[in-house]
Amino acid sequence: MNVYDYFDKYTFLCEMYDEEGDEIVELVLNFYPFDNSVQIINTKKGKNLLKRVQLPPLKLEMLQIGNIVNIFSKLLYITDCAPATRRTLFNNVQSTFALIKPVPPSAHGKIITFIMKSGFRIVRMKNGKITKDFAMELYKSISGSNMMPIIIDYVTASEVIGLELVAPDAVKKWRKCLGATDPAEAAPGTLRKLYGENKLKNVAHGCNTLEDANQMLELFFGYDKGIPRVPYRATLKDCTCCIIKPHAVIDGNLGAILEQIATSGKFFIAAIAMFSVKLGNAQEFYEIYKGVLSEYEAMCIHLAEGKCVALEVKSLDSNINCVCEFRKLCGPRDPDLARQLYPDSIRAHYGKTIIHNAVHCTDLPEDGELEVEYFFKLLAND
Structure with a gap:
């Protein structure tokens, strides 16, 4: 057990957008490391928005100032922390x-x-x-x-x-x-x-x-x-888009995924950048899946709940379809299926669930350049 696990709780100040009231609500998030439980308090109203409950997917390393955390499909932006929490977690x-x-x-x-x-x-x-x-x-x-x-x-x-x-x-x-x-x-x-x-x-x-x-x-x-000042390297031509999802970054698999792509013998990474994606942008980026995939909302929430890494991937052989070939390297959306059919694929190695499946990759050949442009042109200048 980590020495920090013995502390009673860590307290963070957060903001959440309330769609119903169309306002930003200030909240306090208490995290109890001993049993990995959370509590959310609306201080203005003086009541619990969420009573203390265990949340196994939440990790202490996710609780960083400036991060967005997903608490039962509510996205909380961490703006600050209590002095005692700062002394313990963020000393120097x-x-x-x-x-x-x-x-x-x-x-x-x-x-x-x-x-x-x-x-x-x-x-x-x-x-x-x-x-x-x-x-x-x-x-x-x-x-x-x-x-x-x-x-x-x-x-x-x-x-x-x-x-x-x-x-x-x-x-x-x-x-x-x-x-x-x-x-x-x-x-x-x-x-x-x-x-x-x-x-x-x-x-x-x-x-x-x-x-x-x-x-x-x-x-x-x-x-x-x-x-x-240092321009992004995306060419926006003859490419496909790969997004290394927040869970894969948090799990420490970013380097391994980059290595698998670079050593595949088929592709090279032309541009790479880390992004924080707002929920509205995630919904816009994934809009093609709205009403098509039942996981649409959960996909959007996950893309917005932490930092992701966007890649412009290009083929070493100009005669092959980059989008279609790269999808083979990624494997099926369901990591369990990937492990059965394509055990050497990225999702087979690093995916957990259909939502937490390590990477997003472009589906349609005509969308590769558009998806790369969304990150390296639109979000990069947002």
């Missing part, structure tokens, strides 16, 4: 910026898995190409070094992946996980020791200070006059 929690340098795409999944298993939450993520100005700012700590021009050329030559990582003392923790600059000198088990080649091709970068991390997060993920 901070964000840092991580950059995965140009490495073979087949390594991306392994690196992401390493990061998540090291105790970091990924809260923002996207691939992109950085400018020389960005790279010079990133490596300003070695300005004047003979290596500086070589490093700048290397990291700007091809695609990188930027991430915001959250953990207690995240800046220091990430640098420790990276290991020494030279992989040959890095400690066993560190990222650079495992996957680095040399001082230049040493997998990833980490910031030295919290101030530097905050600056690089703004430069990589920020906007200038409504335009992303």
Whole structure:
């Protein structure tokens, strides 16, 4: 049992949209880790909206400020927490910026898995190409070094992946996980020791200070006059859409799914980004299934209850239909059926139920570009 499980309760402040009253309602969510039960209080009315009841699917790691949680089909946006909860769960929690340098795409999944298993939450993520100005700012700590021009050329030559990582003392923790600059000198088990080649091709970068991390997060993920400073990589052409669902991210399977796609020998990921999807957007995205699938409402709620990762997937062979072939890699919607018929498919490995089936993939060949556009053009600029 985790030491935190002995605490009586954790208290979070939440907001919920009340469709009937067309208003935002402020609520208090109490989570009791000992028996995984929840209670919801409407403080304004001074009464329970939900009496204390066990909710096994809810995990403590879902209860993060800024997250949306699904409590019996009611979506609660967590805005804050009580001081005692903050001291216990979020003591010295901070964000840092991580950059995965140009490495073979087949390594991306392994690196992401390493990061998540090291105790970091990924809260923002996207691939992109950085400018020389960005790279010079990133490596300003070695300005004047003979290596500086070589490093700048290397990291700007091809695609990188930027991430915001959250953990207690995240800046220091990430640098420790990276290991020494030279992989040959890095400690066993560190990222650079495992996957680095040399001082230049040493997998990833980490910031030295919290101030530097905050600056690089703004430069990589920020906007200038409504335009992303680092553009999204989606081509919106000859592609299919894959959404790695919130439960798969929370379960730590993001890296494994990326690896399975990248090593399939049939596909490559052209664009990747993490999104928080509002319920209205989820309903719009899944509208084609409304009145067709009985699970429509539950599908929408799940897509909106946590962070998901959207992918633009393209075929290595331009002669095959990317949408149809990628559906085979994903497997049937029902993971139980997938395990029987396509045991090596993504849903067979990582799906739980028809709703929590690891990934969404485009159904109709003509919808691939439209679904990718919905995320990488519409939601990216929302």
